[in-house]
Amino acid sequence: MPYEFKTTRRVEFSDTDMAGIVHFSVFFRYFETVEHAFFRSLGFSVVMPQLDPPVGFPRVHASCDYRRPLKFEDLVELHLLVVEKKRRTLTYQIRFRRLEPGPVEEVAVGKLIVVCVQKGTDGRMHSVELPAGLAEQIEPAPTALLAGP
Amino acid sequence: MPYEFKTTRRVEFSDTDMAGIVHFSVFFRYFETVEHAFFRSLGFSVVMPQLDPPVGFPRVHASCDYRRPLKFEDLVELHLLVVEKKRRTLTYQIRFRRLEPGPVEEVAVGKLIVVCVQKGTDGRMHSVELPAGLAEQIEPAPTALLAGP
Amino acid sequence: MPYEFKTTRRVEFSDTDMAGIVHFSVFFRYFETVEHAFFRSLGFSVVMPQLDPPVGFPRVHASCDYRRPLKFEDLVELHLLVVEKKRRTLTYQIRFRRLEPGPVEEVAVGKLIVVCVQKGTDGRMHSVELPAGLAEQIEPAPTALLAGP
Amino acid sequence: MPYEFKTTRRVEFSDTDMAGIVHFSVFFRYFETVEHAFFRSLGFSVVMPQLDPPVGFPRVHASCDYRRPLKFEDLVELHLLVVEKKRRTLTYQIRFRRLEPGPVEEVAVGKLIVVCVQKGTDGRMHSVELPAGLAEQIEPAPTALLAGP
Numbered sequence: 001m002p003y004e005f006k007t008t009r010r011v012e013f014s015d016t017d018m019a020g021i022v023h024f025s026v027f028f029r030y031f032e033t034v035e036h037a038f039f040r041s042l043g044f045s046v047v048m049p050q051l052d053p054p055v056g057f058p059r060v061h062a063s064c065d066y067r068r069p070l071k072f073e074d075l076v077e078l079h080l081l082v083v084e085k086k087r088r089t090l091t092y093q094i095r096f097r098r099l100e101p102g103p104v105e106e107v108a109v110g111k112l113i114v115v116c117v118q119k120g121t122d123g124r125m126h127s128v129e130l131p132a133g134l135a136e137q138i139e140p141a142p143t144a145l146l147a148g149p
Numbered sequence: 150m151p152y153e154f155k156t157t158r159r160v161e162f163s164d165t166d167m168a169g170i171v172h173f174s175v176f177f178r179y180f181e182t183v184e185h186a187f188f189r190s191l192g193f194s195v196v197m198p199q200l201d202p203p204v205g206f207p208r209v210h211a212s213c214d215y216r217r218p219l220k221f222e223d224l225v226e227l228h229l230l231v232v233e234k235k236r237r238t239l240t241y242q243i244r245f246r247r248l249e250p251g252p253v254e255e256v257a258v259g260k261l262i263v264v265c266v267q268k269g270t271d272g273r274m275h276s277v278e279l280p281a282g283l284a285e286q287i288e289p290a291p292t293a294l295l296a297g298p
Numbered sequence: 299m300p301y302e303f304k305t306t307r308r309v310e311f312s313d314t315d316m317a318g319i320v321h322f323s324v325f326f327r328y329f330e331t332v333e334h335a336f337f338r339s340l341g342f343s344v345v346m347p348q349l350d351p352p353v354g355f356p357r358v359h360a361s362c363d364y365r366r367p368l369k370f371e372d373l374v375e376l377h378l379l380v381v382e383k384k385r386r387t388l389t390y391q392i393r394f395r396r397l398e399p400g401p402v403e404e405v406a407v408g409k410l411i412v413v414c415v416q417k418g419t420d421g422r423m424h425s426v427e428l429p430a431g432l433a434e435q436i437e438p439a440p441t442a443l444l445a446g447p
Numbered sequence: 448m449p450y451e452f453k454t455t456r457r458v459e460f461s462d463t464d465m466a467g468i469v470h471f472s473v474f475f476r477y478f479e480t481v482e483h484a485f486f487r488s489l490g491f492s493v494v495m496p497q498l499d500p501p502v503g504f505p506r507v508h509a510s511c512d513y514r515r516p517l518k519f520e521d522l523v524e525l526h527l528l529v530v531e532k533k534r535r536t537l538t539y540q541i542r543f544r545r546l547e548p549g550p551v552e553e554v555a556v557g558k559l560i561v562v563c564v565q566k567g568t569d570g571r572m573h574s575v576e577l578p579a580g581l582a583e584q585i586e587p588a589p590t591a592l593l594a595g596p
Contacts, residue, residue: 014327
């Protein structure tokens with residue numbers, strides 16, 4: 001069963017700041033790039049209007065450790081690993097590796113915890129179990145594959 | 150009746166790019182800063198869930214002429230003027246003046262055309278007349294006050 | 299000689315706003331996606347530190363006409379056409395077509411004017427001629443290919 | 448000596464996403480709003496070109512725990528507390544409280560670690576001691592004031 005997913009992304013000019021590097025907040029937008037591509041690879045979307053009522057995946061925690069800067073036009077690999085699958089939450093590790101220009105280097109490692117929610121009849125969001133068709137397809141990655149702290 | 154509104158904004162680090170200046174796309178986010186503050190000053194919001202069905206104001210045109218750069222921590226005046234009020238659309242001019250550091254200079258001038266829409270029973274958006282309580286409060290600015298082309 | 303370039307982009311969650319569609323300012327970030335890919339296809343970059351002193355391409359005008367909304371996970375074609383090449387400036391037309399989900403539709407058309415600048419010995423930016431190796435590779439698109447007003 | 452700083456910010460339309468709430472990456476841009484206002488309150492800026500060579504403050508860690516959503520036009524208090532001051536790094540806690548509409552509620556709490564760097568004669572960034580004039584003005588907040596984990 002899938003426990004990881006990789007995609008790449010080229011750094012855009014609008015991702016940089018006046019220090020000449022990718023702004024630290026932009027790494028969190030990149031988190032979603034790979035998270036959502038992972039969902040699509042499983043035939044799902046984080047936006048699931050076909051479920052009634054629809055479910056969503058708000059974030060309860062996001063963090064990132066920055067080791068090296070990313071620059072304009074760098075090609076970066078986004079590598080998502082499933083750290084934990086609970087009934088209502090998923091925890092991911094997201095690793096950033098610069099592929100171009102070389103040498104290949106790890107530039108950052110992040111963590112994201114999302115909870116599955118659904119709007120109740122009272123109009124408020126409530127946490128609910130992960131959609132079965134999604135949960136059945138995912139398993140946690142072997143611990144040895146996860147980056148150290 | 151109101152035909153203009155001013156507010157100020159300090160340039161943030163995340164608004165800059167690697168050229169050391171505010172990214173050109175960010176000026177359009179600043180458009181909204183003054184547009185929405187203008188609505189609030191009239192007791193309205195661009196998000197009007199209290200109307201049934203709710204109305205919204207998607208953009209049909211946006212443009213900006215850039216004369217001078219804006220930099221981090223510059224204090225910029227955002228000056229909105231109503232150019233035209235039609236039954237279903239509003240046209241604004243938005244002028245950017247750097248107040249700090251001096252000397253005061255015009256840095257950009259923009260234009261924004263918005264249309265009032267409502268979701269029909271077919272689930273699609275249709276243009277509708279501006280809410281009466283809003284339209285009654287707004288008039289076009291005297292032509293002499295508008296910046297030249 | 300090249301007068302156009304196409305690339306595609308999938309709409310990301312962070313590109314959307316609470317109206318459920320791509321925020322109008324984000325289209326201008328997409329402008330750059332295709333502009334910079336066009337430069338790379340010619341062996342250039344908008345960031346040219348190898349020139350001494352480096353040149354840059356600040357924007358003097360940007361505009362966009364919005365016809366239809368873009369939504370999360372839509373696949374959009376970005377089509378850049380060179381409208382005009384002057385000694386110091388380039389004018390582009392940028393057309394947005396939604397490829398997925400179908401039917402294929404034009405969603406927006408934009409215009410971007412950039413000027414080539416170089417930092418002078420006085421520390422200020424001055425407009426300069428386009429780098430020869432770049433200008434020689436580009437020509438204006440046939441008028442018949444440009445979208446109407 | 449100062450160990451905290453507060454400012455407020457009104458949520459903008461472009462800060463929201465299609466879920467109708469502030470995108471989780473935007474909280475990190477808000478981090479900087481209060482961090483940089485804190486620096487200005489001390490007579491400093493995170494951009495210090497007056498130092499020779501200039502120093503900067505890249506981030507080595509950023510994290511945020513999200514408890515409640517923020518919505519368009521909410522007024523949010525950004526509360527920065529200095530957690531730790533070392534010779535070359537600063538650690539902040541940043542707390543988000545929604546002031547309007549009431550009731551006042553804590554919506555998120557974040558952490559940011561920055562390192563002071565300077566470009567060496569080899570063109571690379573090196574960590575250096577915090578500028579004396581800045582470091583002398585800051586002290587860690589009393590532990591009792593910091594939010595729990």
